[in-house]
């Protein structure tokens with residue numbers, strides 16, 4: 075089955091450039107207590123934004139509100155001028171076990187969003203082939219998710235989230251249930267895919283080193299009611315490697331972020 | 341050659357291991373009747389029993405009664421499944437609706453279905469259908485409860501994942517909630533098939549019936565035809581066991597992800 079990927083790509087995705095996300099005046103109360111009050115946020119397209127903040131400050135809720143899974147009390151969400159219904163979003167959950175469909179094979183899981191969007195069988199196969207190539211998948215995708223390792227399952231989740239070439243990819247602590255080796259491998263694949271496609275990525279992380287390593291922008295959040303303590307910019311070139319971790323600029327940004335976090339989270 | 345022999349003997353020994361208990365009971369039964377430790381009118385020999393079973397199944401009335409009971413049980417089960425699954429999904433998906441019926445549901449779940457015989461006789465008359473209806477009621481409640489519980493406890497993450505992908509709500513229902521609920525639904529179906537059989541047998545025994553295994557067991561007991569009574573009990577057991585195995589096999593084949 076030979077399909078011209080580039081031609082396919084332009085056909086499926088007329089909006090390769092991604093889009094900016096703006097949140098303004100967002101207010102959200104939970105159980106009568108404020109989580110966000112008049113909260114503003116800007117997420118730049120074609121960048122990786124990492125969100126870092128204390129436990130329970132509302133990181134997951136923020137992504138869920140932006141993606142429309144959780145209603146907001148008041149405020150405005152805008153997606154580069156497009157209505158939400160025209161914005162396609164990929165979402166990777168922390169717990170891949172609960173997010174993949176165990177009754178479908180790994181490859182069918184990846185195809186599912188394409189099926190749901192009404193793609194023909196041929197186009198689905200072509201897109202999956204392309205993803206397999208992009209992620210350099212070395213395991214058998216015709217197995218069921220529960221037959222794969224945690225790292226492989228999370229990789230399948232990421233491929234599923236990217237299948238429809240979304241404008242934005244959200245990841246909520248995607249590595250926290252994985253061992254160190256799998257984390258390193260997947261996060262570098264994620265970076266490669268970002269370099270290749272420029273998809274806008276927003277990732278919640280509880281590991282500051284990982285956040286700074288991947289991010290162009292690091293959003294440091296305070297405890298509830300949640301504000302942005304600081305938006306730190308890290309401009310190191312990509313692909314970043316293990317050497318980046320000892321780069322003085324990296325060390326400085328990390329130390330600075332930690333200091334801000336300590337001040338705001340206590 | 342040697343390998344084939346080894347295979348054969350290991351097959352025999354594994355059969356023996358799996359059935360030691362059964363063979364032991366048959367042996368004790370045989371010894372007890374051979375030594376006439378129990379009045380032979382109460383306990384016939386295993387040979388007499390299995391001869392009665394064989395003859396009854398090969399042309400005697402046992403086969404007809406067997407089919408009739410199986411037919412009634414399956415009839416009741418199908419009604420139970422159709423109603424139970426639909427109402428289960430409806431109430432499971434609307435938690436408020438479920439809450440408003442919760443007391444009623446718990447009340448009927450705790451009421452033995454057999455206590456409802458007279459009510460069903462009044463409503464459906466003394467014919468065949470009232471038996472089927474009671475059994476369907478009992479089985480339907482079990483299925484309904486399991487399905488509703490399954491729907492209410494679907495993991496939110498999978499539903500969220502599907503909704504994020506832009507899957508319309510009705511499709512989320514078929515593609516996600518339905519599958520999420522399947523393991524629990526199957527538990528309900530398996531419990532229900534056993535239960536409908538129990539209720540049908542009891543109904544055949546006590547609600548003016550002229551055929552079926554329940555009636556046959558009671559009749560045999562009343563005329564002291566003990567081989568036929570034991571044969572009928574064993575035949576009923578085989579039916580129940582067979583149905584249960586059938587469901588287990590289907591379940592293991594289709595719900596491969598269960599418990600993983």
Ligand SMILES: Nc1ncnc2c1ncn2[C@@H]1O[C@H](COP(=O)(O)OP(=O)(O)OP(=O)(O)O)[C@@H](O)[C@H]1O
Pocket residue numbers: 104105109128129130131132133134135136
């Ligand atoms: N449905 C809910 N009703 C009431 N409170 C909730 C609900 N869901 C979450 N919360 C509360 O809202 C706050 C934000 O939750 P959220 O999961 O967004 O935090 P988080 O920053 O992602 O936390 P973590 O670091 O543990 O993942 C928490 O204090 C949590 O207890």
Ligand SMILES: [Mg+2]
Pocket residue numbers: 133134135246
């Ligand atoms: Mg969270």
